[in-house]
Amino acid sequence: MSDDARTTETRRRLIEATMETIRTQGIAKVSARTIAAAGGVNQALVFYHFGTVDALIAHACVVSTRERVDSFRARFDAVTTFTGLVQLGRTLHEEEAALGNVTVLGQTLAGSQANPALAAATGEALGMWTEELERVLGRLLADSPFGELLEPRLLAELVSSAFIGIELVAPTRVADGYAAGAGGIPGGGGAAARTMDTAGDALARLEGLARSIDGLGPVARRALRTALRRV
Amino acid sequence: MSDDARTTETRRRLIEATMETIRTQGIAKVSARTIAAAGGVNQALVFYHFGTVDALIAHACVVSTRERVDSFRARFDAVTTFTGLVQLGRTLHEEEAALGNVTVLGQTLAGSQANPALAAATGEALGMWTEELERVLGRLLADSPFGELLEPRLLAELVSSAFIGIELVAPTRVADGYAAGAGGIPGGGGAAARTMDTAGDALARLEGLARSIDGLGPVARRALRTALRRV
DNA sequence: GTCTATATTTAGATAGAC
DNA sequence: GTCTATCTAAATATAGAC
Numbered sequence: 001m002s003d004d005a006r007t008t009e010t011r012r013r014l015i016e017a018t019m020e021t022i023r024t025q026g027i028a029k030v031s032a033r034t035i036a037a038a039g040g041v042n043q044a045l046v047f048y049h050f051g052t053v054d055a056l057i058a059h060a061c062v063v064s065t066r067e068r069v070d071s072f073r074a075r076f077d078a079v080t081t082f083t084g085l086v087q088l089g090r091t092l093h094e095e096e097a098a099l100g101n102v103t104v105l106g107q108t109l110a111g112s113q114a115n116p117a118l119a120a121a122t123g124e125a126l127g128m129w130t131e132e133l134e135r136v137l138g139r140l141l142a143d144s145p146f147g148e149l150l151e152p153r154l155l156a157e158l159v160s161s162a163f164i165g166i167e168l169v170a171p172t173r174v175a176d177g178y179a180a181g182a183g184g185i186p187g188g189g190g191a192a193a194r195t196m197d198t199a200g201d202a203l204a205r206l207e208g209l210a211r212s213i214d215g216l217g218p219v220a221r222r223a224l225r226t227a228l229r230r231v
Numbered sequence: 232m233s234d235d236a237r238t239t240e241t242r243r244r245l246i247e248a249t250m251e252t253i254r255t256q257g258i259a260k261v262s263a264r265t266i267a268a269a270g271g272v273n274q275a276l277v278f279y280h281f282g283t284v285d286a287l288i289a290h291a292c293v294v295s296t297r298e299r300v301d302s303f304r305a306r307f308d309a310v311t312t313f314t315g316l317v318q319l320g321r322t323l324h325e326e327e328a329a330l331g332n333v334t335v336l337g338q339t340l341a342g343s344q345a346n347p348a349l350a351a352a353t354g355e356a357l358g359m360w361t362e363e364l365e366r367v368l369g370r371l372l373a374d375s376p377f378g379e380l381l382e383p384r385l386l387a388e389l390v391s392s393a394f395i396g397i398e399l400v401a402p403t404r405v406a407d408g409y410a411a412g413a414g415g416i417p418g419g420g421g422a423a424a425r426t427m428d429t430a431g432d433a434l435a436r437l438e439g440l441a442r443s444i445d446g447l448g449p450v451a452r453r454a455l456r457t458a459l460r461r462v
Numbered sequence: 463g464t465c466t467a468t469a470t471t472t473a474g475a476t477a478g479a480c
Numbered sequence: 481g482t483c484t485a486t487c488t489a490a491a492t493a494t495a496g497a498c
Contacts, residue, residue, distance in 0.1 A: 110340070
């Protein structure tokens, strides 16, 4: 095997191992050693190929997002209704359970707080999703009663941010019953167990709403458009 | 000063220092030492009073959220329109810039991925916000054309998750122009600079939408309700 | 390009003096 | 209850052999 091919292979393994580690252990537990262990390569290679751990994370974030977005582009383009868009969102949510790119974005997002390099990478990755969404929304909104009220760009930013928030919150909704450390939480604990799959449920209901909007007859559409214009 | 009073004071300082450190440096940089430095207390006191760093973070998360939620309860109760609710959201967003409880929740949320104790605490804290929101939405939805389509609980979960997502994404929208590490990003970079304050802008526009819904006349309301029921 | 040390720093946690 | 000192584990990063 040529050195060139080995480089490519090693870099690929490191990037995949980075994704996997972030997904399963969270950004806090990611280190050159955990990544190397997950990828079955030597720890020093992280620094040889990427310079720093942060650079590897940033790189992995952008590269893997590009792959995922590319694999969704055709499906975005095929969307013609709000219902279809929400359904695509559900598909994304389900595929994410397995592949976890959005989960990774959530993690890098959190890590971006005090890390400008990571923030730039996360922003770029997020921007790829937003761009796709913006194109679709531009088409859909033009024909909807909301066309004059909502800008595609803004709504796209809003929706993608919200999507990430929802995917991030989901895990905390499984386990409940907070156990305090030394000292205890005054008045803490209690709170009935929450059993909701927020993301899945929400998207399912949202689909109902989308179906309603798509299904509005011409009379209702005109009435709504007029009402909205009055403000 | 009695030992009891000193305990209270030290614990209070540790909790505030924890919040401050998470806010300014992110959850990744939080340690017993950084917290102690921020609070001007000894590092060993973290373990004496809270046992572990995680327990302190969990405690700070829940306690400080309770304070913030309490300070907002009256304002939630005073809301009577969707417009008013969005305006309250804007107020929250602005106060957050200074106090940053939601930012902290975003950080602990990310840290919750592989940390059940933290996940439980974050879930509880988040649940406090959701509960308030659910009460308000319950009132508002009952009188709206959407009452039959949206459950207050689900919408509240959705909105609070989205809010966190938006607050988390905001920082990545300031700086742009991603600089790659060794090797560079193939085809990376570029992408026109984004200058949007997503959270602020989005809430401003959302207020317009809310105003529209609140301003719907009886005819439009009936039409909309009928249209929605048809699905 | 890859591996084995290893230097250095930082973090979690505890013991024991005050 | 608080502080100093210290042990241990883990992380970043580099040097040098292969």
